[in-house]
Amino acid sequence: MNTVSRGIRNAFRNSMRTVAIVAILGLSMGLALSMLIANKAVSNKIQSVKASVGNTITVAPAGFNGGSQVNNSLTTSELSKVSSLDHVVGVNETLTDRLSNSSSTAPSFGPGGSSASSNAKTSLTSPVTLNLNSKTGGGHFFVSGGGSLPTNFSLPITIIGTNDPSTVNSAAINITSGQTINGSKSDNEALVSSAMATKNNLKVGSTFTAYSTTMTVAGIFSNSGTNSTKTTEDSVIVSLPTEQSISGQTSDITSATITVDSLDNLSSVTTAVKDKLGGSADVTSSIEEADETVAPLNSVKNVSMYSLIGAIIAGAVIILLTMVMIVRERTREIGVFKAIGASNSKITFQFMSEAITLTVVGAIVGILLGAIAAQPITNTLVSNSSSSSTTSSQTTGFAGRGGGGFVGGGASNAGGGGFTRGTARGAFGGARNDFTNLHAAVGFSIILYGIGSALVIAIVGSAAVSYFIAKIRPAEVMRTE
Amino acid sequence: MLKVKDLKKTYKSGDSNVNAVDGISLNVSDGEFASIVGRSGSGKTTLLSLLGALDKPSSGSIDVDGQDITQLHDKALIKYRCTKIGYVFQSYNLVPNLTATENVMLPMEFAGVVKAEREKRARELLEQVGLSGDKQDRKPPRLSGGEQQRVAIARALSNKPGLILADEPTGNLDSQTGAMIFDLLHNLAKSENTTIVVVTHDLAIAGKTEKVFRLSDGKLVKN
Numbered sequence: 001m002n003t004v005s006r007g008i009r010n011a012f013r014n015s016m017r018t019v020a021i022v023a024i025l026g027l028s029m030g031l032a033l034s035m036l037i038a039n040k041a042v043s044n045k046i047q048s049v050k051a052s053v054g055n056t057i058t059v060a061p062a063g064f065n066g067g068s069q070v071n072n073s074l075t076t077s078e079l080s081k082v083s084s085l086d087h088v089v090g091v092n093e094t095l096t097d098r099l100s101n102s103s104s105t106a107p108s109f110g111p112g113g114s115s116a117s118s119n120a121k122t123s124l125t126s127p128v129t130l131n132l133n134s135k136t137g138g139g140h141f142f143v144s145g146g147g148s149l150p151t152n153f154s155l156p157i158t159i160i161g162t163n164d165p166s167t168v169n170s171a172a173i174n175i176t177s178g179q180t181i182n183g184s185k186s187d188n189e190a191l192v193s194s195a196m197a198t199k200n201n202l203k204v205g206s207t208f209t210a211y212s213t214t215m216t217v218a219g220i221f222s223n224s225g226t227n228s229t230k231t232t233e234d235s236v237i238v239s240l241p242t243e244q245s246i247s248g249q250t251s252d253i254t255s256a257t258i259t260v261d262s263l264d265n266l267s268s269v270t271t272a273v274k275d276k277l278g279g280s281a282d283v284t285s286s287i288e289e290a291d292e293t294v295a296p297l298n299s300v301k302n303v304s305m306y307s308l309i310g311a312i313i314a315g316a317v318i319i320l321l322t323m324v325m326i327v328r329e330r331t332r333e334i335g336v337f338k339a340i341g342a343s344n345s346k347i348t349f350q351f352m353s354e355a356i357t358l359t360v361v362g363a364i365v366g367i368l369l370g371a372i373a374a375q376p377i378t379n380t381l382v383s384n385s386s387s388s389s390t391t392s393s394q395t396t397g398f399a400g401r402g403g404g405g406f407v408g409g410g411a412s413n414a415g416g417g418g419f420t421r422g423t424a425r426g427a428f429g430g431a432r433n434d435f436t437n438l439h440a441a442v443g444f445s446i447i448l449y450g451i452g453s454a455l456v457i458a459i460v461g462s463a464a465v466s467y468f469i470a471k472i473r474p475a476e477v478m479r480t481e
Numbered sequence: 482m483l484k485v486k487d488l489k490k491t492y493k494s495g496d497s498n499v500n501a502v503d504g505i506s507l508n509v510s511d512g513e514f515a516s517i518v519g520r521s522g523s524g525k526t527t528l529l530s531l532l533g534a535l536d537k538p539s540s541g542s543i544d545v546d547g548q549d550i551t552q553l554h555d556k557a558l559i560k561y562r563c564t565k566i567g568y569v570f571q572s573y574n575l576v577p578n579l580t581a582t583e584n585v586m587l588p589m590e591f592a593g594v595v596k597a598e599r600e601k602r603a604r605e606l607l608e609q610v611g612l613s614g615d616k617q618d619r620k621p622p623r624l625s626g627g628e629q630q631r632v633a634i635a636r637a638l639s640n641k642p643g644l645i646l647a648d649e650p651t652g653n654l655d656s657q658t659g660a661m662i663f664d665l666l667h668n669l670a671k672s673e674n675t676t677i678v679v680v681t682h683d684l685a686i687a688g689k690t691e692k693v694f695r696l697s698d699g700k701l702v703k704n
Contacts, residue, residue, distance in 0.1 A: 013578050340562065340587060340591065341559060341560070341562045473535070474530075
């Protein structure tokens, strides 16, 4: 029997009290660990969401407003101002338009729902089949004036002029046949999707017409990327100079994607781009959207951090008050110890051992409780926070519109930009739906945190005890005689 | 040799001072069995706590084997209490969740005696005070008052102190058991050549000691 073992034995001296203290400490530490686990799970999710957005900035002509007509446009010369900015490693410019089939008598649609010019015709037929009963994807098709669609109706085809044919709409273009095109050269060459090639019996070297110009198929690509980012099957990709030339929109662009050297510089470059372009463009960085998306998680992270600190303080106060109570109760016994030759430090060490024993047992109970409660607590916190955020978003009518507005989703020349934005929203909307599936794992590090905080609680809690023990005079043993 | 000279202990009580011990001087020789008697509140227990360095006097000196313990620092006082003094209390003051043997081993642990040796000596002492067999491994609540006081005496003897201070050691015992405990202390004083100072209000017991100090209002009335 020595000081430590005596302290451990004293922890179980009064079984009822021990059970009560361990239960309260266990609850406190269980809550602390649940909050720690929730905090880590949420932090990991925030990190993964932010890591998934990439280090790009989207630029669209100013005035995008839910599909209404605007007359603004961006030009390559305006965008050349941002190419020279620090940390900008590339500017992917696109000019997007819609072509209707030349044999179709159905009303045709230009970008943003406006009437297409009579020149925006193609010999191609869209491989996409319209299912009027389908509500999937959020797309809705409205037939002007009611009635049924014309029998020779054909969906429009998207023609994308880009200076970087390797990546379109943030998705890599996978060439399955032929070769890619030169994005800076006006040579009337095109890349078509494999579905488009099949539908129109196209091979590498075949020709078709667009804007009354003969185009040559240089390569065939397959869809790639996620559902929200892949290039659609009804697309034709040409170089930016080609599209500007054949569509008559010289120097115009409908959207641009600026790539920044690192995620850390995204905010500063976004600000610099806004300054350069002024009111002529809407500049949106993916990090802003990610921040907006993870805002509910940040609030959960804050709540869990405050709760964690609160629970640890509560645990320390519980053990502190318990030890003060025990010391006061054993004043006479401490007096006896001092009378028979024990030093203050030995007595303090004994009581500290007792406090550590109680706290470690409480921590074991707390770890078990934390392991059981962490997932439900995390889910509750996240779902409450997400639902309040969703309510707020619905009020502003902005989030969760990805994929919608197939016909009227774009705005004039900003149609491409509108599409990009809608797609990004959809992607983050999907991320938000995943918030309820956060995995709150109890790892080895969590257990170490638990034991570590138990020791901190025990040491802090029993620190005051040494003061009280030092104050007890050995003569107390005689005074109570 | 215990020499006390002009010892005073004054407490503050409201606006006035109370002289619990008021200028006491006394001598007790080595191996002597002395008693301090007096009515309740006469200062007996205060004097005993000063002799045992449990409290500090307001003035005066206490010489134990030529060393004035009133001048010792805290660390030296702890050592003094551990090795030079043995206490026997009226209420035994045993640690309730330790066995009789573990209680006797405690002062030896504080003195740095190794475990095997302190257990051996504890059991020998308990045999010496008449506690044998499984009773040595019982906790105090499972021992009678007389048995607990025997354990307390064994604990007081554990570090072979030169001075044993006993505060009403028979106060909680019936007369027969009290007489047995007193005889035990008396015999130990003789066999171990230990000086024993016992505080009692039992004049019959005090009459059996070699020296009696009578206290009244903190002053020594009769030597």
